[in-house]
Amino acid sequence: MKKKLRSGYTTGACAAAGVKAALLCEAGESWQIVELIALDGTPLTIPVKDVRQTREGWQAEVVKCSGDDPDITDGVSVFTRVRHISCRPPEIHFRAGEGIGTVTKPGLSVPVGEPSINPGPRQLIRRVVADVLGTDQVPLEVTIAIPAGKELARHTLNPVLGVEGGLSVIGTTGVLRPMSEEGFRNSLVPQIDVARAAGFQDLIFVPGKIGERIALSWGLPQQAIIQTSNFIGFMLEAAAERHIRRVMLFGHIGKLSKVAAGVFYTHNRIADGRLETMAAYAAAAGLDQQGVQAVLSSNTTEDALSVLTAAGLRDTVCRVLAERAGIRSERYLFGKMTVGAVMVTLTGDLLGLDEKAKAIGEEFSWNLPQ
Incomplete structure (x- = not known):
């Protein structure tokens, strides 16, 4: 039986x-177990570790539980401090405490200068305030802190998105579904919004850190570089x-050869038809049967490249693969957007590119390796 x-x-x-x-503790009511509706x-029934009164207000500590989702914040403490203030009109003001980031670039769901507390959590907090006090139109300051957040944020997209100083307080509903592929891929999309808000209409899509590192070394702008992970098709549609x-697809031959074959979720x-795709295009370019078998028997695409190099076909095959990656991407989008491709090795050697990618790169004044 599946667990x-x-x-x-x-x-x-x-x-x-x-x-x-x-708020319950302040009112003299039981607070150890909190019930709320996502x-x-x-x-949701959420245990509360501690509530205490401080000079700045009432502070609660809740330990994050991610269930079976591999979330980096699982087990960390989330501190929330509530303070009554005087303001007109009466409303809830949100503040970033230790480990919570501040938005510094436009294009996100929260304006520049605001603490990176997303609309969903803000709405949920307003609901619980209304639940306890009868209305959310109250002069209240809510400060959220995750002391471990500054270090944890290094392992998220926050530095790329322009969220500085820590984590974002996130959650569309409040429920964390385990192994949420949808949630992960949706978290990639704000990169496009931030780049667009910065004025970029041409973007560089990289499946991972290898492509990003090489793209930057060629002089391509950081703000236009978008991490896609394995969700290349989803991000193209977005x-x-x-x-x-x-869009310029910029990445290792292992990923882009899949796109050339019409595969847009590349996990x-x-x-995993990388070697088969390379073998098919190499055969079409004239590689003999023994060479095709050697490609198919290779451990990696880098190994297969050595077979193509020995046969004098590396540049020809890789150029065609890059062209096909762009063509298949445009077909995937039904011609809604221009897509070019640049294919590289792990060490950053250029293997192939098409004219559309070259045109985008030249507009960015890239330093194309000779």
Whole structure:
């Protein structure tokens, strides 16, 4: 029998539970276990580790539980401090405490200068305030802190998105579904919004850090570089929906050879026809049967390149693969956007590119290796 994975709750739900616990404790009511309704209607029961009164207000501590989701904030403490203030109109003001980032670039769901507390958590917090006090139109300051957040943020996209100083308080509903592929891929999309808000209509898509490192070494702008992970097709569609003009796919032959074959979700457990694709195009370029077998028997695409190099076909095959990656991408989008491709080795050697990628690179004044 397949094991049912446990759901957890988001940092936003932790903060909301902390707010409710603090207000309950202030009112002399029980606060140790907090019940709230997530934004999708799911009931949540969240234990509260501590509530205490400080000089700055009532502070609660909730320990994040991610269930069976491999979330980097699992087990960290989320502190929420509630303080009554005087303001007109009466409303809730959100503040970033230790380990919570501040938005510094436009294009995100929170304006520049605001603490990176997303709309979902803000709405959830307003709900729990109304639940305890009868209305959310109250002069209240809510400060959220995750002391471990500054270090943990280094392992997220926050530095790329322009969220400085720590983590974002996130969560669309408050419920953390285990192994949420949808949540992960959706977290990549704001990179496009930030780049677009910065004025970029041409973007460079890189599947991982290898492509990013090499693209930067060629002089391509950091703000235009978008991490796609394995979700190349999904990210292409997101760019087309936002009316991006052109995209340059920039990456290792192992990823882009899959795109050349029409594969747009490139995880190796889903599609791993890299060597077969290289062998097919090498055969079409004239590689003999023995050479084709050698390509198919290679351990990696880099090994297969040595076979193509020995046969004098490396540049020809890789150029065609790059061209096909661009063509298949445009076909995938039904011609809604121009897509070019640049294919490189692990060490940054140029293997192949098409004219569309070259045109984008020249507009960026890149330093194309000779």
